[in-house]
Amino acid sequence: MTRDQRARSPLLLAFELCVIVPTLVSGAWLTWGRQGDFELELVLWALLIAAVELLPVPAWRGLHLSVGFPLLMVVGMLYSPIAAGVVAFAGASDPRELRGEVDVLRAVFNRAQVALSVFVASAVFHALADINTSPTWLLLIAATLAALADYAVNSGMVTVFTSIRVHMPPTRVIRELRIGTLTEFLVSYLPPALRIVLAG
Numbered sequence: 001m002t003r004d005q006r007a008r009s010p011l012l013l014a015f016e017l018c019v020i021v022p023t024l025v026s027g028a029w030l031t032w033g034r035q036g037d038f039e040l041e042l043v044l045w046a047l048l049i050a051a052v053e054l055l056p057v058p059a060w061r062g063l064h065l066s067v068g069f070p071l072l073m074v075v076g077m078l079y080s081p082i083a084a085g086v087v088a089f090a091g092a093s094d095p096r097e098l099r100g101e102v103d104v105l106r107a108v109f110n111r112a113q114v115a116l117s118v119f120v121a122s123a124v125f126h127a128l129a130d131i132n133t134s135p136t137w138l139l140l141i142a143a144t145l146a147a148l149a150d151y152a153v154n155s156g157m158v159t160v161f162t163s164i165r166v167h168m169p170p171t172r173v174i175r176e177l178r179i180g181t182l183t184e185f186l187v188s189y190l191p192p193a194l195r196i197v198l199a200g
Contacts, residue, residue, distance in 0.1 A: 008105075009164065009165075011164050012161070012164045012165055013105075015160060015161060015164055016105060016106070016109040016161075019109055019112050019113055019116070019157060020105075020108050020109055020112045023112040023113075023115060023116050024108075024112065027082065027085060027086065027089070027115065027119075030082045031082055031086065034080075034082065037079070037080045037082060037083045038083055038086070039079075039083075042075075042079065042083060042086070042087050045071070045075050045087050045091070046087045046090040046091040047091070048071060048091075049068045049071050049072060049075075049087065049088070049091030049092070049093075050090070050091045050092075050093040051093075052068040052071060053068045053091060053092060053093045053094065054093055054094075054095050068091065068092075069150075072084070072087075072088055072091075072114075072118050072121075072150075073121065073143070073146065073147060073150070075087050075088070075118070075122075076118050076121050076122030076125060076146060076150075077122070077125050077131055077139075077143060077146070078131060079122070080122070080126070081119045081120075081122035081123040081126065082119065084118050084119060084121075084122040085115040085116070085118055085119035085122070086115070087118075088111075088114050088115040088117075088118035088119070089111045089112065089114070089115035090111075092110060092111040092114040092115065094107065094110060109161075113153075113154065113157045113158070113161075114154070116153060116157075117149075117150045117153040117154040117157075118150060120149050120150065120153050121146040121147065121149045121150035121153075122146065124142070124145050124146045124149045125142045125143060125145075125146035128141065128142035128145065129141075129142035129143075155174075159173050159174055
């Protein structure tokens with residue numbers, strides 16, 4: 001039995017399932033009949049992201065920060081939201097999975113929340129701009145708003161999860177988890193993604 005299994009409360013289990021089940025069901029439904037959105041090169045993106053994600057940055061209370069965000073943003077801008085979400089789910093690896101430090105449910109939850117964040121970010125971007133025809137200024141605006149959407153969804157789910165897990169008010173969790181300001185987040189993570197996309 002892993003530490004996750006011993007420490008999981010009924011409320012935490014309910015929250016994990018509330019993220020996992022709708023994400024997997026809606027993902028399967030959106031994927032059905034849209035095989036044209038999935039190109040072979042997406043497998044390479046998933047493998048690249050998985051390799052990068054094996055180098056997480058320890059944060060607080062056993063949480064880890066992803067260093068694959070720029071690559072996930074690139075995939076979200078280049079491909080459809082559902083394709084980007086599937087790549088994120090497949091590529092959101094965690095070395096703790098290999099060491100048996102997180103159980104299957106926690107691993108699926110982590111992947112589901114990353115996939116949902118990337119899906120929302122990609123949907124925001126494609127609703128505002130087209131990577132092939134939009135001017136650079138519009139791409140910058142759309143990418144920034146997409147990054148904000150990803151940040152909001154991801155940090156929101158992590159905050160609720162951690163709050164339940166460690167029995168701490170969400171406001172304190174936010175203060176403890178904050179690694180720099182939102183501006184620093186955008187400055188650090190968004191430019192690499194934009195350079196890759198604009199160079200292409």
